[in-house]
Every structure is written in C-alpha cells, then in structure tokens.
Amino acid sequence: KAGVTQTPRYLIKTRGQQVTLSCSPISGHRSVSWYQQTPGQGLQFLFEYFSETQRNKGNFPGRFSGRQFSNSRSEMNVSTLELGDSALYLCASSFTGHSNQPQHFGDGTRLSIL
Amino acid sequence: AQSVTQLDSHVSVSEGTPVLLRCNYSSSYSPSLFWYVQHPNKGLQLLLKYTSAATLVKGINGFEAEFKKSETSFHLTKPSAHMSDAAEYFCVVSEGGSQGNLIFGKGTKLSVKP
Numbered sequence: 483k484a485g486v487t488q489t490p491r492y493l494i495k496t497r498g499q500q501v502t503l504s505c506s507p508i509s510g511h512r513s514v515s516w517y518q519q520t521p522g523q524g525l526q527f528l529f530e531y532f533s534e535t536q537r538n539k540g541n542f543p544g545r546f547s548g549r550q551f552s553n554s555r556s557e558m559n560v561s562t563l564e565l566g567d568s569a570l571y572l573c574a575s576s577f578t579g580h581s582n583q584p585q586h587f588g589d590g591t592r593l594s595i596l
Numbered sequence: 597a598q599s600v601t602q603l604d605s606h607v608s609v610s611e612g613t614p615v616l617l618r619c620n621y622s623s624s625y626s627p628s629l630f631w632y633v634q635h636p637n638k639g640l641q642l643l644l645k646y647t648s649a650a651t652l653v654k655g656i657n658g659f660e661a662e663f664k665k666s667e668t669s670f671h672l673t674k675p676s677a678h679m680s681d682a683a684e685y686f687c688v689v690s691e692g693g694s695q696g697n698l699i700f701g702k703g704t705k706l707s708v709k710p
Contacts, residue, residue, distance in 0.1 A: 486639070515698075525686065525700040572639055581690035581698065582628040582647045587639030 484509065486588035488573050494594045500561040503591045505573030507554050511586070513537075513579025514556040516548060519570040519590070528571075531556055532579050560593075568595045598623045600689050602701035610709045615659075615674040617704045619687035622668060629670045630688040631661055634703075640686060646670065657681070682708045 487506040495501050507514050515538075516528040527540040531550035548558045554575070560567055570592050574585035603618040621627060628647045632640040644655025651663045661672045670687060687701040 488639075524702050527698060574640075582645075584630060584642040584645050585640075585698075587632075587641070589637070589639045592637075 486573055486575050486586050488571075488588035488591050490591060491589065492592050492594075494596060495563050496596050497563055497565060499563050500559065501563060501593060503558045503560075503571055503573075503593075505556045505558070505575075505588060507556070507573075507575030508586055511575035511577055512554050513576045514550055514554060515574045515576075515579070515585060516556070516558050517572045517574065518542075519572055520568075525572075528558070530579055537579065563595050565595050567593065569593060598627065598689050598699050600687050600699050600701040602685075602687050602704050604704050605702065606705045606707070608707040608709065609677045611679055612676050615672070615677045615681065615706065617672040617685050617687075617706065619670045619672065619701060620668055621670060621687070621689045623689055628690045629661075629663060630690075631655065631659070631670075631672050632686045632688060633683045634686065635683045643672070643685075677706075677708045679708050679710065682706055 489504045513532045515530040517525050519525050529548050530538040534550045545561045550556045570590045572590045574587045576583040576585050599622040601620045626648055630645045631643040633643050634640050643659050644653045646653045646663045654660045659674045661670055663670050684703045684705045686703050690698050
C-alpha cells in the first residue's frame with residue numbers, strides 16, 4: 483500500500499511569490515491535514531479537509547489556503563510569500579480524521595524563501 | 597485547554613542502555629495520546645497510541661508507554677537503545693472530535709552513542 487506522497491520535496495521561492503504544494507493520501511483515507519514545522523514554533527496545525535470540505539483551521543493568516551479534490555488529494559497554497567514561511571510542510575491522512583485515529587505522514591515539502 | 601510538555605529537549609544514551617523520554621499533558625477530558633518519531637528529512641511515523649484501553653501501550657521497534665492519569669504523564673521507554681533509534685520524538689495529545697485538536701509537544705532529540 484503506497485504511503486502519503488507529497489510533491490515537490492524541495493522548493494525555493496522568493497518573497498512575494500505564491501506556491502502550491504500537493505499531497506496524495508493513502509488510498510481510502512478521506513481526511514487530509516496540513517502542518518507547518520519550523521525550528522522555532524515546532525509543529526503547527528494549518529487545516530484539515532474531509533470530503534472536499536475544510537473541517538478545521540489553525541491560527542494562520544488567510545494567505546494560507548487549501549482544497550481537497552473528490553479523489554481526496556489535497557493542495558495547499560501560500561500567496562505573497564514571506565521569509566517566515568520557510569518551513570517543512572507536512573501532510574497527513576487518516577480514514578475519517580477522528581482524533582483517536584493515528585495520522586500517516588508524508589515526508590514533507592521543504593520550502594525555502596529567499 | 598489541552599497542552600503537552602516534553603520535559604527534555606535532548607536525551608543522550610549509550611547503545612544497549614534504556615531509553616526514557618518524558619511527556620506530561622494537560623487535558624480537560626479523556627485524551628487520546630500518541631508518540632511519533634521523525635528521522636532527518638522525513639515525515640512523522642507513529643510509534644504507539646493510547647485511546648483509553650490498556651494503560652501500558654506497546655508500540656513498534658520495542659517502544660512502549662504508560663498512561664498515568666494521576667500524574668498526567670505518558671512517558672516513552674525502551675529497554676535497550678539501538679543506533680537506529682537516534683531521531684526526534686514527539687508526544688501528541690488530542691481531546692476528541694476531529695484532528696484539528698491535535699497538540700504536538702516541542703520534541704525530544706534522542707542521541708545514541710556507540
């Protein structure tokens with residue numbers, strides 16, 4: 483069974499640009515969550531999607547957005563990039579997204595802002 | 597409000613000696629608790645989970661954790677460290693509902709000396 487796949491693995495952008503990250507969940511998983519990981523703030527929840535609907539959202543500005551497609555694949559978009567957006571962005575999936583279910587993580591997309 | 601405190605940011609052990617990674621949590625309700633491991637440039641891998649069944653939880657790679665409600669602790673242990681255990685470990689708590697309520701600890705970096 484294939485794991486969670488995130489593309490691309492590495493990305494370099496400049497301030498003011500926008501970026502789209504992609505996540506393919508494990509087959510059969512309908513919940514997809516996104517996290518930002520930085521050395522200073524650790525792991526922070528961005529948002530969670532289930533059946534193409536955003537069900538939960540963390541405390542991030544509106545520049546961070548996402549969507550989920552009918553096949554459960556998800557994309558995350560960050561507009562007007564800032565230096566502080568440099569981070570490892572992790573995607574995780576689970577069957578229903580209930581909090582007692584473990585999440586399965588991808589290897590992440592490392593975003594560097596110059 | 598729920599929170600997670602990993603009491604040590606860095607733990608160093610010798611190969612073959614026991615491992616103890618400490619985690620205290622704060623939760624208003626009966627939480628679900630998880631331990632994840634992250635190797636460099638990789639996503640998080642589930643080690644074990646507690647969801648109100650047995651208080652002693654066995655995970656992968658010889659790790660186990662004990663849920664102690666009176667001490668609000670969920671410490672991770674392993675009888676004998678292996679070089680491949682060197683990684684960062686995260687304690688995670690969830691109070692229920694969907695996965696937008698997951699709270700991650702700051703992580704403990706485990707070093708294993710030969």
